[in-house]
Amino acid sequence: MSITLIAGLGNPGREYLGTRHNLGFTVVEALAAAEGLSWKHEPRFHADIARWNVSPGITRWLVKPQTYMNESGRALRLLLDFHKLPVESLAVVYDDLTIKLGRLKVSESGSAGGHNGAASLLEHLGNGFSRYRLGIASERPTSMDLKDFVLGKFTDDEKIIIEQQLTRFVAGLRLLIENGCASAMNSLNRREKNDTDQA
Numbered sequence: 001m002s003i004t005l006i007a008g009l010g011n012p013g014r015e016y017l018g019t020r021h022n023l024g025f026t027v028v029e030a031l032a033a034a035e036g037l038s039w040k041h042e043p044r045f046h047a048d049i050a051r052w053n054v055s056p057g058i059t060r061w062l063v064k065p066q067t068y069m070n071e072s073g074r075a076l077r078l079l080l081d082f083h084k085l086p087v088e089s090l091a092v093v094y095d096d097l098t099i100k101l102g103r104l105k106v107s108e109s110g111s112a113g114g115h116n117g118a119a120s121l122l123e124h125l126g127n128g129f130s131r132y133r134l135g136i137a138s139e140r141p142t143s144m145d146l147k148d149f150v151l152g153k154f155t156d157d158e159k160i161i162i163e164q165q166l167t168r169f170v171a172g173l174r175l176l177i178e179n180g181c182a183s184a185m186n187s188l189n190r191r192e193k194n195d196t197d198q199a
Helices: 020-034 069-083 116-125 146-150 156-179 181-198
Strands: 005-008 040-042 047-055 058-065 090-100 104-107 130-137
Touching (some): 005 069, 020 130, 020 146, 058 069, 069 116, 090 104, 090 146, 104 181, 130 156, 156 181
16 A cells, blocks of 8 residues: 555644654654645645645645644544545654654554554544654653653754754655555664664
């Protein structure tokens, strides 16, 4: 099943720019910029969408749901239904607290793992979509609430790591889109594990 919709998860609004929970937005925005695509707000889908004409006869869409994180699945359900696409044609990019900052992992099933955006996707779509999960785990003050941490902005040191890894994140996302989930899991997850083993 070819991937046609590529969604980055995050929260709309200036106050959420640069927060850990918006890393999904950051990566799909970087892919759109690399392809010279422009974003358009589509109220009927509650989303910002960039049309990507890959080649004659092949069109993909990059999507940033504007429903806030915990209603992401609602916007993506509307888009899948409109384009008459199965859930397997969707890849979703989002932050993951269980993965070390700067790392990534590809998967195609599993629970929400405490992530409100993933929980909304499972509620509205069920399983079957590809997950491109970006690590945000780093040292946080023991007194800091988990919600405050994910909605907080990256520290200067964390920003450096993200900036250094952004090109790799986009390249990995391209591999997922072009080769499919199984191939991306085999290639990217193995590479991440080898990097960790050598660290």
